[in-house]
Amino acid sequence: MNLHPVRAIYMAEMARTRRTLLQSIVSPVISTSLYFVVFGAAIGSRISEVNGVSYGAFIVPGLIMLMLLTQSVSNASFGIFFPKFSGSIYELLSAPISHLEIVIGYVGAAASKSILLGLIILATSGLFVPLEIAHPFWMLFFLVLTAVTFSLLGFIIGIWADGFDRLQLVPLLVITPLTFLGGSFYSIDMLPPFWQNVTLANPVVYLVSGFRWSFYGISDVSLAASVGMIALFLVACLGTIGWIFRTGYRLKP
Amino acid sequence: MNDPIITINGLNKTYEGGFQALTHIDLTIQRGEIFALLGPNGAGKTTLISVVCGLVNPTAGHVLVDGFDNITHYRQARELIGLVPQELTNEAFETVWNTVSFSRGLFGKAPNPAHIEKVLKSLTLWDKRNNRLMTLSGGMKRRVLIAKALSHEPRILFLDEPTAGVDVELRREMWEVVRQLCDNGVTIILTTHYIEEAEEMADRIGVINRGELVLVEEKAALMSKLGSKQLTLNLHSPLTEMPATLQRFELSLAAEGYELIYTYDGSQEEDSHAISELLTALEREGVTFKDLNTRQSSLEDIFVDLVNPKERA
Numbered sequence: 001m002n003l004h005p006v007r008a009i010y011m012a013e014m015a016r017t018r019r020t021l022l023q024s025i026v027s028p029v030i031s032t033s034l035y036f037v038v039f040g041a042a043i044g045s046r047i048s049e050v051n052g053v054s055y056g057a058f059i060v061p062g063l064i065m066l067m068l069l070t071q072s073v074s075n076a077s078f079g080i081f082f083p084k085f086s087g088s089i090y091e092l093l094s095a096p097i098s099h100l101e102i103v104i105g106y107v108g109a110a111a112s113k114s115i116l117l118g119l120i121i122l123a124t125s126g127l128f129v130p131l132e133i134a135h136p137f138w139m140l141f142f143l144v145l146t147a148v149t150f151s152l153l154g155f156i157i158g159i160w161a162d163g164f165d166r167l168q169l170v171p172l173l174v175i176t177p178l179t180f181l182g183g184s185f186y187s188i189d190m191l192p193p194f195w196q197n198v199t200l201a202n203p204v205v206y207l208v209s210g211f212r213w214s215f216y217g218i219s220d221v222s223l224a225a226s227v228g229m230i231a232l233f234l235v236a237c238l239g240t241i242g243w244i245f246r247t248g249y250r251l252k253p
Numbered sequence: 254m255n256d257p258i259i260t261i262n263g264l265n266k267t268y269e270g271g272f273q274a275l276t277h278i279d280l281t282i283q284r285g286e287i288f289a290l291l292g293p294n295g296a297g298k299t300t301l302i303s304v305v306c307g308l309v310n311p312t313a314g315h316v317l318v319d320g321f322d323n324i325t326h327y328r329q330a331r332e333l334i335g336l337v338p339q340e341l342t343n344e345a346f347e348t349v350w351n352t353v354s355f356s357r358g359l360f361g362k363a364p365n366p367a368h369i370e371k372v373l374k375s376l377t378l379w380d381k382r383n384n385r386l387m388t389l390s391g392g393m394k395r396r397v398l399i400a401k402a403l404s405h406e407p408r409i410l411f412l413d414e415p416t417a418g419v420d421v422e423l424r425r426e427m428w429e430v431v432r433q434l435c436d437n438g439v440t441i442i443l444t445t446h447y448i449e450e451a452e453e454m455a456d457r458i459g460v461i462n463r464g465e466l467v468l469v470e471e472k473a474a475l476m477s478k479l480g481s482k483q484l485t486l487n488l489h490s491p492l493t494e495m496p497a498t499l500q501r502f503e504l505s506l507a508a509e510g511y512e513l514i515y516t517y518d519g520s521q522e523e524d525s526h527a528i529s530e531l532l533t534a535l536e537r538e539g540v541t542f543k544d545l546n547t548r549q550s551s552l553e554d555i556f557v558d559l560v561n562p563k564e565r566a
Contacts, residue, residue: 002328008358012351019346087342091401094306095359096331252310253268 009105056129062184076110076154152237264314289455335407360405
């Protein structure tokens with residue numbers, strides 16, 4: 001592996017984040033903080049504890065996961081879509097660089113941004129609600145793996161999208177609804193039995209559950225199911241990207 | 254000279270819709286030469302370059318770059334190549350310095366600010382190094398694309414319509430840059446619509462039309478082989494028909510008989526005698542003229558003849 005091209009892509013993507021600091025970092029931190037204020041402090045104070053955890057603290061893992069998923073997808077999709085849109089992707093495709101190096105550069109940068117954001121939001125949430133992290137290693141494990149997996153998904157979307165509207169389609173119409181309905185704001189125990197079963201078809205449930213378990217030791221599904229689901233998703237994304245590069249789908253005519 | 258740096262064998266490209274862009278292309282580019290690829294719009298010039306550079310998958314055939322297959326040994330093949338695309342494509346918000354440095358890294362080379370500085374100075378971009386690309390003129394953006402292509406010190410440079418939309422002065426400057434690169438041993442392959450560019454720059458010329466390589470020839474030999482000369486005599490009185498004594502010359506009448514045109518091959522020694530004989534014959538026939546001019550067919554005429562012979566007929 002040649003690290004120079006990986007570094008070049010990674011640094012260029014991180015430089016783009018610095019150029020758009022308000023949009024990339026400040027905006028998601030403020031919008032997530034508003035959730036803490038509204039659901040945690042204002043409304044949350046009137047809601048009883050969930051499995052022994054105050055409602056304000058209960059929603060912290062879900063909110064971080066909400067931000068992590070949407071930002072990972074949008075960062076990675078934009079990163080690869082923009083060169084396609086501007087035409088400068090010719091340089092990437094004609095460079096002596098392997099598919100793996102391209103993915104590490106773009107997905108690594110997108111995941112780094114998301115992880116940084118996740119940690120900032122985690123620190124910010126401590127200002128609004130009392131926090132505890134029962135399993136720090138597992139918390140970081142879920143944070144990193146989710147960021148990487150959804151950055152891979154974003155990379156796929158960026159290659160698939162042929163316009164800005166499609167670029168926004170999946171994050172807005174798929175990721176956000178799945179996250180909201182994936183137990184970010186509630187435990188699936190609160191749902192009627194039928195909807196509990198339906199909810200189990202939502203992959204985000206497993207991510208939120210595992211992440212929440214790393215904070216408070218409580219979960220909707222088993223830890224093994226959470227790890228298995230994210231591993232499955234990771235493998236599916238890697239397989240899809242492998243197929244894209246092998247066939248040149250939407251990259252090479 | 255037989256020191257090929259690019260060898261293309263049996264290259265075919267058919268796009269998904271069924272359009273055959275390239276048909277069995279065989280071509281060898283010699284090390285250190287300037288090769289001009291001419292062809293009308295849609296002839297397959299850009300597709301050919303794109304296949305060699307790895308931007309388009311070939312349907313059949315293969316490409317060797319300095320002995321390396323451009324698919325199975327893409328790393329070794331691609332690191333030798335720099336590509337300047339036809340479109341002005343770049344990251345609008347990046348600075349000149351950053352985008353050129355990025356290209357060097359992307360091609361697997363360690364950072365080398367001294368080389369980037371040298372490239373930017375050679376393209377008179379040094380003063381603009383901290384400017385964002387969006388603030389540059391079209392000509393400057395074209396130079397940035399060349400600088401990006403040169404950032405990793407390629408041995409082969411593809412220039413796809415390098416001076417399209419560039420003013421005359423800048424075009425001349427770019428030609429000078431290309432000549433300097435060639436003097437430094439870089440092999441240049443350029444596509445162009447400007448025939449004068451190929452005439453001015455190229456060592457060899459290839460003509461591609463409808464995906465087929467119609468001709469590949471040394472420029473001088475091509476001009477000599479296909480370039481004809483014309484002597485036009487403006488007559489005092491029009492000729493309604495060709496006098497019998499003039500039939501043996503390759504003559505034609507134009508401008509309602511006021512112009513007598515003699516077409517000949519300027520490279521042949523006997524043609525100079527033929528002109529004397531023609532002028533003597535004209536005097537005998539009492540055909541007088543008030544003016545004359547000669548014209549040598551340009552590469553453009555040759556090109557038009559090759560790609561569209563009917564138009565010339």
